[in-house]
Amino acid sequence: MAIGDKISNAAEEAGGKAKEAAGRATGDERLEAEGQGDQASAKVKKVGEDIKDVFR
Template sequence: MGLGDKISNKAEEAAGKAKEKTGDATGNESLQAEGQKDQAGAGIKQAGEHVKDAAKDITGQ
C-alpha cells in the first residue's frame, strides 16, 4: 500500500468518525449513518490495499 493511499484512507476514516460523532451529539441520525458509511468505505479500501500488499509479498514483486 502506498503512503498516499494510507493517508487518504485514514483521512476518510477520521472524517467518517467526526461525522458520526457530530450526528450523535446533535441527534442527526442521517449524519451519523453517513459517518458510519464513510468509515466502512475506508475500511474496505484498506482491506483491498492489504490484499494487494500480500500478493506482492507472495510473488516477490
C-alpha cells in the same frame, strides 16, 4: 500500500468518525449513518490494499 493511500484512508476514517460524532451530538441520524458509512468504506479500501500487498 502506497503512503498516499494510507493517508487518504486514514483521513476518510477520521472524517467518518467526526461525522458520526456530530450526528450523534445533534441527533442527526442521517449524518451519523453517513459517518459510519465513511468509516466502513475506508476499512474496506484498507483491506483491499492489504490484499494487493500480499500478492506483490
